Amino acid sequence: MFVTRFAPSPTGGLHKGHAFSAMLAHDAARAAGGRFLLRIEDTDFTRCRTEHEVAILEDLAWLGLTRDGPVRRQSQHRADYDAALAQLREMGVLYRCFRTRKELMALAGVAPQAGDPIDARAFAGGPPDPADEAERLAAGQPFAWRLSLSAAAAHLGGFDHLDWIEEGEDPGRHTARPEALGDMVLGRKDIGAGYVIASVIDDAAQGVSHVIRGVDLVETTSVQRVLQALLGLPTPVYRHHRLLLAPDGKRLSKRDRAETLAALRDRGVTPADLRQELFG
Template sequence: MVLVTRFAPSPTGYLHRGHAFSALTAWTAARSAHGRFLLRIEDTDFTRCRPEYEAAIVEDLGWLGLDWVQPVRRQSDHRKDYDAALDQLRQLGVLYRCFHTRRELMALAGVARHASDPADTGAFAGGPLPAVEEEARVAAGEPFAWRLSLVAARERLGGFDHLTWVEEMSDPGVRTARPESLGDMVLGRKDIGAGYVIASVVDDAAQGVTHVVRGEDLMETTSVQRVLQALLGLPTPVYHHHPLLLGPDGKRFAKRDGAVTLRALRDSGMSSAALRAELGFPLPPAPESG
């Protein structure tokens, strides 16, 4: 089996050291195994993604010395694939419309928390509204999100205990899906369609990804994606959740916190070789001839 992995940033800002560490980890794994490294642009949220950030991603990765299989997959070019997956889940009866606003959800949670999906605020366990009320709110044009019902998914799949994946890095071994910690996650929104959680699952299957290399902050999301793989009949890759790169303050690098970008480091005169050495990747493996 040829190892296929990917780096899948969202073009909502410039890359920083944390992104560089993750990309180099995935690229080195593919290069060392004589496999394939893919670049995927996860731009499902057109309200936040910008062309200039996508161009900067390509420039920054090239500066780091990375190369990848062409063509680059851009999620905005494959919305029909994700909508089809959402339709399949709706037909299975495992999605419901949620009309709560972000402010209402934060009030329900009792605290505002950062979430990987801008439509979500963390664990939520609700359920569909009575049919008459739902029809009225849809007819009124109220915005809503499509949430995965864990109750319905559990019933459909006969439980979650048989849903496992192989984890290579964080607590290596076979892991069992425990999606309850994230609650009924948002998979799509009326305004922008499917979100990254389901799009990533569809893309990994379409691109033949065998190993997903990413930060350990996405470990919980893996449980939900494992449920989606089972519901959609898609293969399950091996997962490698690497430790997060932390800054001098002990916090992980993040766009929203204004982490120093690779662009800024380059403009300050830092070489890619110096950054690679700092991150623990001093020299690219030399390709074999023949």
């Protein structure tokens, strides 16, 4: 059965880009006689808010998008993600990284800006020296769990045999190239597992057959394909769609305060108006 999902994070209001992605997934599921699931990706409890989840449900109802089954909230499945991280640690493909955001940006040769995310490409190191690691652990320093691509490649016999079917902007069979993102963070001492591994576990648990999301996550798919192989999980078909851009050419984002769907409603835009604008 065709099963897809819309998986927003409750860290702010949804905008047109979210609506576009949700509509694509919903319409694809209905056209295939399949299921459209809603998942709330709230692993980062430091940024997620209940009021934003409520707003997401209101936005989807306004758009006329009906979901199948109950909402899955990642905050209710932390034990599943912790178990996956533990399995990867036992395989020897994770290591602790104690570098701060400032240190990582310095390695990348750029000046950190307030609110900017850490680019995984900034990290090209590896596991810390055992003595240094023991000292930092004893001092209670925070750390991130990173996926060691070199260890993962050794465990899997390389990555060239890992692929997925892409039906989106660049259709065909794609081969995993996780090196583009370096040793990605999969979890942190303070907040536990993050999006990259949690979504892999969730897709498998929910029987998702097709992942429909923005083209900005194509590179992340390579890392997730590696995780699927390491954990023995199925690989969905992927459809990465184009991104909606703001007048300045940047992609719409919460960080740049893109106009929310709630604001559109307030100024009289209807769901039909929005659909016409997005799909013509």
